[in-house]
Amino acid sequence: MGILEVKNVGKRFGGLQALGDVNLSITENSVHAIIGPNGAGKSTLLNCLVGKLIPDTGSVMFDGKSVLGLKPFEINQMGISRVFQTPEIFGDLSVLENMMIPCFAKRDGAFTPNAFINMMKDREIVERAEHVLEEMNMSEKQQMPAASLSRGDKRRLEIGMCLSQEPRLLLLDEPTAGMARADTNNTIDLLKQIKDEREITIAIIEHDMHVVFSLAERITVLAQGTPLVEDTPDNIKGHPKVREAYLGETQDAA
Amino acid sequence: MFGLEYKDSRMLILVAILVALAPFMLNPFPEGSGMAQFNAGYPDLMQRFVIFGIFAIGFNILFGLTGYLSFGHAAFLGVGSYAAMWMMKLLTMNVVPGIIFSVLVAGVFSLAVGWISLRRSGIYFSILTLAFAQMSYSLAYSVLTPITGGETGLQPKVTDPRILDGSLAEGTIAKANFFGLEMGSSFELQLGSWLFTFNAGYYLAAVVMLIAFYISIRIFRSPFGLMLRAVKSNQQRLNYTGLNTKPYTLAAFVISGMYAGLAGGLMVAMDTQVGAERMFWTASGEVVLMTILGGVGTLIGPVLGASAIKYMENILSKINSDILHQWFAFLPDGLEEFVITLIYPFIGKGWHLTLGLIFMAVVIFLPGGLVEGGQRIANLFKRKMPGKDARDNKS
Numbered sequence: 001m002g003i004l005e006v007k008n009v010g011k012r013f014g015g016l017q018a019l020g021d022v023n024l025s026i027t028e029n030s031v032h033a034i035i036g037p038n039g040a041g042k043s044t045l046l047n048c049l050v051g052k053l054i055p056d057t058g059s060v061m062f063d064g065k066s067v068l069g070l071k072p073f074e075i076n077q078m079g080i081s082r083v084f085q086t087p088e089i090f091g092d093l094s095v096l097e098n099m100m101i102p103c104f105a106k107r108d109g110a111f112t113p114n115a116f117i118n119m120m121k122d123r124e125i126v127e128r129a130e131h132v133l134e135e136m137n138m139s140e141k142q143q144m145p146a147a148s149l150s151r152g153d154k155r156r157l158e159i160g161m162c163l164s165q166e167p168r169l170l171l172l173d174e175p176t177a178g179m180a181r182a183d184t185n186n187t188i189d190l191l192k193q194i195k196d197e198r199e200i201t202i203a204i205i206e207h208d209m210h211v212v213f214s215l216a217e218r219i220t221v222l223a224q225g226t227p228l229v230e231d232t233p234d235n236i237k238g239h240p241k242v243r244e245a246y247l248g249e250t251q252d253a254a
Numbered sequence: 255m256f257g258l259e260y261k262d263s264r265m266l267i268l269v270a271i272l273v274a275l276a277p278f279m280l281n282p283f284p285e286g287s288g289m290a291q292f293n294a295g296y297p298d299l300m301q302r303f304v305i306f307g308i309f310a311i312g313f314n315i316l317f318g319l320t321g322y323l324s325f326g327h328a329a330f331l332g333v334g335s336y337a338a339m340w341m342m343k344l345l346t347m348n349v350v351p352g353i354i355f356s357v358l359v360a361g362v363f364s365l366a367v368g369w370i371s372l373r374r375s376g377i378y379f380s381i382l383t384l385a386f387a388q389m390s391y392s393l394a395y396s397v398l399t400p401i402t403g404g405e406t407g408l409q410p411k412v413t414d415p416r417i418l419d420g421s422l423a424e425g426t427i428a429k430a431n432f433f434g435l436e437m438g439s440s441f442e443l444q445l446g447s448w449l450f451t452f453n454a455g456y457y458l459a460a461v462v463m464l465i466a467f468y469i470s471i472r473i474f475r476s477p478f479g480l481m482l483r484a485v486k487s488n489q490q491r492l493n494y495t496g497l498n499t500k501p502y503t504l505a506a507f508v509i510s511g512m513y514a515g516l517a518g519g520l521m522v523a524m525d526t527q528v529g530a531e532r533m534f535w536t537a538s539g540e541v542v543l544m545t546i547l548g549g550v551g552t553l554i555g556p557v558l559g560a561s562a563i564k565y566m567e568n569i570l571s572k573i574n575s576d577i578l579h580q581w582f583a584f585l586p587d588g589l590e591e592f593v594i595t596l597i598y599p600f601i602g603k604g605w606h607l608t609l610g611l612i613f614m615a616v617v618i619f620l621p622g623g624l625v626e627g628g629q630r631i632a633n634l635f636k637r638k639m640p641g642k643d644a645r646d647n648k649s
Contacts, residue, residue: 050494076496088494090487093480101484102495104477110498113505115478118257122477165496 001064003028003201004049004169009058010225011044018044019055020226026169026218031195031202033212036222037245042205043085045222046173049203050082051075062169073110081162083172087154089161091147095138098146098157099129099164106165128164136160136190152183156190163194170194172204176211188214213237221245262471265554269467273460276300277450284447288580292569297440297453299568301524303561304456304463305517310544310556311463311470312513316506317542318551319479321486325380325538326367326387330511332394332533334360334518336401339408339528346418347410347428349437349458349523353516360515361508368507372500375489387538394530407529430526432458437524455524462520463557466513471553473509482506483551514541543609547616549623558624563609570605 002025011019019041026032036042047053049060051072060067067075076082090098103125108114120126133139136156141149146157155175162170175191176184188211195202195215206212212219212233219236221228223245229236236242258266272279281295294300309331317323337359338352345351371382394402402408410428422428430437437455444450473479481502484492492499522528531537540563548559575598582590600608620626 071498072493073496073498076494082494084491084494088488088491090484090491092487093483097480097483100477101480101492101497104480105496108477110496111501113478113501115473115476115505115509117477118259118472118475119477119480120259120475125477161495 002026003063004203005059005061006045006049007059007061009045009048009055009060011041011048011053011055018225019048020224022058022222022225022227024220024227024230026201026203028168028201029199030217031191031204031215033204033206033216033219034222035206035209035212035219036228039224040222041225042222043173044225046082046171046205049075049171050080076105076165076167077110079168081165081167081170083155083158083162083170083175085173085177087151087158089146089149089154089158091145093146094142095133095144095146095149095157096126096129096142099133099161100125102161102164103128103132132160132164135163151179152186155179155183155187159187159190159194163198163200167200169201169203172202172206174206174208175204176206176208184208184211187211191215256468258468258471259475262475262553266464266468266471269554269557270464273304273464276303276460277452277456281448281450285449286447291572291577294565294569295451297438297451297456299564300453300456301459301520302564302568304459305520305524306541306544306560306564307557308459308463308466308520309514309517309541310548310560311466312510312517313541314510314545314550314552314556315470315473315482315513316510317545318556319474319482319486320503320506322372322375322503322507323380323542324371324383324507324510325535325542326371326383326385326390327510327514327541328533328535328537329367329387329390330360330364330514331518331521331537332390332528332530333363334515335522335528335532336394336408336518337515338519338522339410339526340401342410342416342428342430342522342526343408343414344417346416347430348418349430349432349519353462353519353523356515356519356522357512358515360518361512364508364511364514365504368504368511372503372507384535384538387533388535391530391533391535394533402530403528404530407527409527428526430455430523459520459524462516466516467553467557474553478502478505486551543613547613547623549625552623552625555623555625562624566605566609566612570601570608571603573601575602 004026006022006024009019009022022045034042034045044053048055051067051070054069062078062080065078067078090101100119107125130139133142138153138156138160141153146154149157176187179187191202192215194200204215216233218230219233220230221236221242228241228245229239231239277295277300280300281293283289283293313327334356338356341352341355367383367386371379371386374382395404412422412427432454435454437458440451440453442449442451481497485499485503489499544559544563545556547562548557549555575594578594578597582593585593616623
C-alpha cells in the first residue's frame with residue numbers, strides 16, 4: 001500500500017478525455033516523478049489530488065482516507081502540500097510573514113479568530129518560521145517584501161513554506177519551469193537535500209528530463225491521459241514506448 | 255502599552271492628544287476675522303470627524319486588509335442608527351444602551367449580508383453588497399415605514415414609552431444624555447477674540463473612536479489580521495496552505511459592519527434623528543473615498559480621509575460668491591471678476607468638483623493616500639539630516 005493510491009481516475013472536459021483510467025501508487029518516503037508530453041494530463045491529475053478538480057470516476061486515497069470532495073485547505077491539513085508551477089507566495093507580505101502563515105495553519109488549524117494576540121510575540125511561531133528560513137538560507141532576507149525576491153528565491157520560499165508544515169506528501173508542479181540552468185540546479189540540490197534529511201514523500205511533475213533523472217526513484221510516464229509505463233529511471237530511459245511517446249510529440253511539433 | 259508595540263503606542267497616544275485638543279487646533283482663527291469660516295472647531299463638525307473616522311476605520315478592516323470592496327456599508331450605518339433610535343424610544347435617552355444595541359444589530363445584519371455576498375469575490379461581491387444596501391434603503395423608505403418612519407424618519411417623541419426614564423416634565427423635550435450629561439451641552443472658553451467649544455457629545459464620540467482605533471491596531475497586528483492581509487495578497491496560496499478563507503473574510507465583514515453600526519449609533523446619540531437617506535448608495539461610496547483618500551490598509555489613513563472629506567463638505571461648501579468678492583476686492587475690477595469666475599465652480603455647491611480633483615490627484619500621484627504623502631514629506635526631512643537613520647534603526 002502506498003501513501004497515495006490513485007485508482008481508475010478519469011476526468012473529462014467537454015469532449016476531451018483529459019484522464020482516461022489512471023492507476024498510480026506512490027510509496028511512502030520515495031520520490032516519484034510523473035512525466036509526459038504536453039497535454040498528457042499531468043496537471044489535471046495533480047489538480048485531482050489536491051482538491052482543485054473532482055474526478056468523474058475512480059478514487060484517490062491518501063493514507064487510507066479518501067480525499068475526493070474535500071476542499072484544498074482540508075487536503076492540506078491532512079498532510080499534502082503543493083508547490084505551484086509559478087511560485088505562489090504572498091507578494092505583499094514580508095518573507096518572514098510568508099513563512100509564519102503556514103506555521104500558524106499547522107498549529108492552529110484552518111480558522112482561529114485570534115484577533116487579540118500580537119503575532120510577533122508568539123515566540124513559538126516566529127522561531128519556527130525563522131528556523132525554516134535559516135534552513136532555506138534566506139535568513140538575511142526576512143524583512144524583504146516577498147514580491148521583490150528573485151525567481152529562484154521565490155521558489156525556495158514556497159518550498160520552505162510547504163516544508164514548514166512538515167507535510168507527509170509534497171507535490172511539485174514543474175518546480176523548475178522557466179528557470180535558468182543555475183536556478184534549476186539550485187532547486188535540484190535543495191530537493192535532494194530535503195529528500196535526504198527528512199521523512200517525506202515527494203511527487204514531482206516535470207518536463208525537464210535532467211531534473212527527473214537526478215531526483216526520481218520511480219517514474220510514471222503519462223500519455224494522452226493514461227499511464228504508459230511505470231518503472232525505475234534506468235529502465236525508463238531506454239524504454240521503446242517512452243521514446244515513441246516523446247518522439248511522436250517532436251514530430252507533431254515539427 | 256496595552257499590549258502594543260512601541261511604534262503603535264506612540265501613534266495611539268498622538269491620536270489621543272490630537273483628538274483631545276481638537277477644539278483648539280481646529281479653531282486657529284479669531285472669531286469675526288475673515289478667516290473664521292475656515293474654523294472647524296464647532297461641535298457638529300468635530301462629531302462628524304470622529305464618527306466618520308470610526309466608520310472608515312471599520313471599513314478599512316474589510317477593504318484595506320482583505321481587499322474585498324463593499325459598496326453597501328451605509329446599510330449597516332443606517333441599521334445601527336435605527337437600532338439606537340429604538341432604544342431611545344423604548345428604553346431610555348441614555349445613549350449607552352442605544353450604542354451597544356446598534357453594534358449588535360449591525361453585527362447580525364452584516365452576518366446575513368456577508369454570508370451571502372462573500373460567495374462571490376471581486377466586482378460581483380461589490381455589486382451584491384450594493385444591491386443589499388439599496389434594498390435596505392428602499393425597504394426603510396417604503397415597506398418598513400412602521401419601523402423606520404419612512405420619508406420623515408424617526409425622532410424621539412414625548413409619547414414614547416421610555417420605560418427606564420421617568421415621564422418628562424410638562425413642556426420639555428427628550429434629550430440624549432450619558433448618565434445625565436446631555437450630549438448637546440458645551441463648555442465655551444473665551445480667550446481674547448478666540449472662542450473654543452468643548453462639547454460633551456464630541457468627547458464621548460472621541461473616546462469611543464479611540465477605543466475603536468485601538469481595537470483596529472490590535473487586529474492589524476494579530477495572526478488574524480495577517481490572514482486577512484494574506485487573503486488580499488494571494489487567496490489561492492492561502493487555500494493550499496490549509497487555511498479556510500471563508501470564515502476569515504466573513505469575520506472581517508462582520509467586524510467592519512459592527513464598526514459601521516457603531517458609527518450609526520453615535521450619529522443618533524449626537525443628533526437624535528435618523529432617515530433612510532443615511533443608507534443611500536452615495537453614503538456607501540463616501541466611505542470608500544475616505545479610505546482611499548487617507549490610505550488603504552494603513553492604520554491612521556481612514557481617519558485622515560474621513561476628516562479631509564468632512565472638512566471640505568462643511569467648510570468649502572460654505573464659501574459663496576460674496577465671500578470671494580471680499581477676498582479679491584484688492585484686485586482691479588476686470589481681473590477680480592475673472593479670478594472669481596475661475597474659482598467659483600470649485601466652491602459652494604461645487605465642492606464635489608474640488609473633492610473629485612483632489613481624489614484623482616491622490617490616486618494618481620499618491621496611491622498610498624494622504625499617509626503616503628506624509629511619509630514622503632517625512633523622508634525628505636530625514637534625508638536632509640544624515641546620521642538620523644542610523645539612530646532610528648537602533649531604537
